[in-house]
Amino acid sequence: MIKPIAGILLILLVACQPQSRTEDRITSSDVQANDISSVYISDKGDGTYDNPILHADYSDPDVLRVGDDYFMTASSFNCSPGLPILHSKDLVNWRIVNYALPHLNYKENFDVPQHGKGVWAPSIKFHNGAYYIYWGDPDWGIYMVKTNNPFGKWSNPVLVKEAKGVIDPSPLWDEDGNVYLVTAWAASRANINSVLTIWEMNAEGTKIISEGKHVFDGHENHHTAEGPKLYKKDDYYYIFAPAGGVSTGWQLVLRSKDIYGPYKEKVVLAQGKTDINGPHQGAWVETQTGESWFLHFQEKGAYGRILHLQPVNWVEGWPVMGIDNDGDGCGEPVLTYKKPNVGKNYPINTPAESDEFNDGKLGLQWQWTANHSIKWMVHLPGQDYLRLLAYPKPETTTPLWMVPNLLMQKFPAPEFTATTKLKLTLEWEVWQSKMAGLTVMGNDYAYLVLAKDEEGYKVELYNGSMIDKYTAKESLEAAASISSNEVFFRVDVAALGLCSFSYSEDGTNYKKIGTPHQAQPELWIGAKVGLFCTADPRFRTGGYADFDWFRIDELQKK
Structure with a gap:
């Protein structure tokens, strides 16, 4: 469905305005120009947006802000190139700018289709001037790539932990110099699931150096707890993790003042009376103005795992997502909402779709x-x-x-x-x-x-x-x-x-x-x-x- 003409007029008014960038080394001069979609635009052109923000299959998204720039990656499974890099200035308008994994070159077997295998649930982080992406291959282990320029070349994959069934990694560099990684487990390979585990890594984030410790068991109330994201805020360690299954689950948040727990738990987002089933795995991000937002996916059959953006309000130390109509601390997804306050307005962008195949360049959508x-x-x-x-x-x-x-x-x-x-x-x-x-x-x-x-x-x-x-x-x-x-x-x-x-x-x-x-x-x-x-x-x-x-x-x- 095409959005109102007002939105298209806004495009024409702002399209020629220059976009700022936070660091001189971050450039997008080599990124292919992007036409505005004729079939789906989330930005309504009046300061509000509709969910989903992307009606496209970006499974298991993770989002990062560095200065005025937002970067997102998502699962790419057996597809090549892998680990798409999307860029935004306002969390609503996104475009594809790069891939962090040109080939799945860490194993030869990806030279033939390996449906459902490969790159699962990545996490993107920024530390000491470098961008890191960690992901789990359910058959081979935890891998990492890094770069100083997300628009440019990323490093070759590093095997952080060789393992079968260890998935969904998310790192945290703590203030005391310790480096941690939280993971989940794939029952199809490891024969267990619904358990979250903390591992310690070396200072470079290139190798797990501990035997690991389980910090959450979801078997009783939160079966299929997975997709954890590890954060620290106000002296608390937080683990954001969906549970209950991709199509029918909810967003769970755990918190503790000790990395290894014990963790208290709270469901902070559920389908409620909406049509947004799941809502599933995603990422918390703060804007330059201090607002909190949560980007997550919804499973939608043939369309895959489409992306939604929820406002987040911190209430007594818990991130309540969406709109909490009954005041119980658990929100429902919003369908339409005001755009994030990022300090200024930016042009409408959408991921590339059509391709004229000009000048020897394929569009980054392929x-x-x-x-x-x-x-x-x-x-x-x-x-x-x-x-x-x-x-x-x-x-x-x-x-x-x-x-x-x-x-x-x-x-x-x-x-x-x-x-x-x-x-x-x-x-x-x-x-x-x-x-x-x-x-x-x-x-x-x-x-x-x-x-x-x-x-x-x-x-x-x-x-x-x-x-x-x-x-x-x-x-x-x-x-x-x-x-x-x-x-x-x-x-x-x-x-x-x-x-x-x-x-x-x-x-x-x-x-x-x-x-x-x-x-x-x-x-x-x-x-x-x-x-x-x-x-x-x-x-x-x-x-x-x-x-x-x-x-x-x-x-x-x-």
């Missing part, structure tokens, strides 16, 4: 489904299209579910239209050996392809369904002949993620193909939309697809 390879794409300076090479699938029977060279982005809104123009060049005339197209990917998925057989060029719609993390079954649903190797593909995403595919030979008249596909979430993430070009490994290498552009537009209601 991720691959595995560690990306230079062999998948040719995108030269001055080139105004994206060339995806017809790269062979691992096996002839490999479903799209396990193809690593899928170029994908998150669903950006409840409703939208995604359209692309492509041209398929086969080079060697081997019928049905190469194809390119548009896909909506999830546990159930669909994809529309351009291919060729003995009768000529055709478009085909396939349906797929995950069997397990490594296999899926697929079937051809519909096909139609077209006159050339150039075509426009479109998917209309309606309410609740109902997707209708269509194609056009002239870019004006679109023909529906097949039946609507119900988008589904993937393992821990929402559905994604994107592009690909593949080849049958049995036949001669050669061929490519040129994508002129990829555009996200408002869904036109019929």
Whole structure:
């Protein structure tokens, strides 16, 4: 849903104003320019905002303020590049500016899709002039990267603790020089959960040096306590942790004057009478003016884990989130609220969506489904299209579910239209050996392809369904002949993620193909939309697809 015209007018008035930065070394000159979304804007342009602030899948967010700048990261699982870095000036308007993990290069197995594995629940911190991100890989352990410039290059990953099932790390550098890390546990790997543990680290934050100590047991009242964030305020140690499950839980806060407890507990945010289920894992942040805010996610089916922003009021040492209508110390999520006071007004920003593929640069919204390879794409300076090479699938029977060279982005809104123009060049005339197209990917998925057989060029719609993390079954649903190797593909995403595919030979008249596909979430993430070009490994290498552009537009209601 597009916000009022007043908001768009505000964009025009303020877009040319320069933005300040807190430190000379922090620059965003290399960050790709960002167009304002045509399908979802949280900022209402009148000093207020609507939740969610991002109707996109940024699972397990953590937020940090340094001076006048806010930085956020989120889980990226098996996708590459990983650890997205988003930047904001006011906590409402965000844009993607970088990735801290270009490749999941700490383990070779991420060269193929590892659905649901990889980078879980990161935490971003600032200490002694450096930015740190810690995350848990549930199969390998706790890792860390760091930088002096969040817009630039981050360090190679450091293994802080080798472990299976230790997840959701959050560090704290204490005033006395001690360094701590709180974690949770993944039952699928560690065979325990609902327990939070404190570990001591070395001064550099690069290695755990203690055996750890459990500080909270949620089995009795707060099952599935996880995603802890560790803070210190007014001589108290605080652990913010969701409990009760992603879809049905609540926000729990623990506090103690000793890092190892005992901790008192209080539920400070719950769904209440709202439609905001969860509300789940997130981060507390203070503005320059002393206001407190909490950014968290809500699980929303095919759309993934979308982001909300709640005001926080400290009452008798406890952070009450949202609006506490009955005065019991537990708030409910707000749907509309005044924007944070950050000292001044800033332009409206949204994460990148559409991409014209100009000048050899991909937009930062794109991720691959595995560690990306230079062999998948040719995108030269001055080139105004994206060339995806017809790269062979691992096996002839490999479903799209396990193809690593899928170029994908998150669903950006409840409703939208995604359209692309492509041209398929086969080079060697081997019928049905190469194809390119548009896909909506999830546990159930669909994809529309351009291919060729003995009768000529055709478009085909396939349906797929995950069997397990490594296999899926697929079937051809519909096909139609077209006159050339150039075509426009479109998917209309309606309410609740109902997707209708269509194609056009002239870019004006679109023909529906097949039946609507119900988008589904993937393992821990929402559905994604994107592009690909593949080849049958049995036949001669050669061929490519040129994508002129990829555009996200408002869904036109019929």
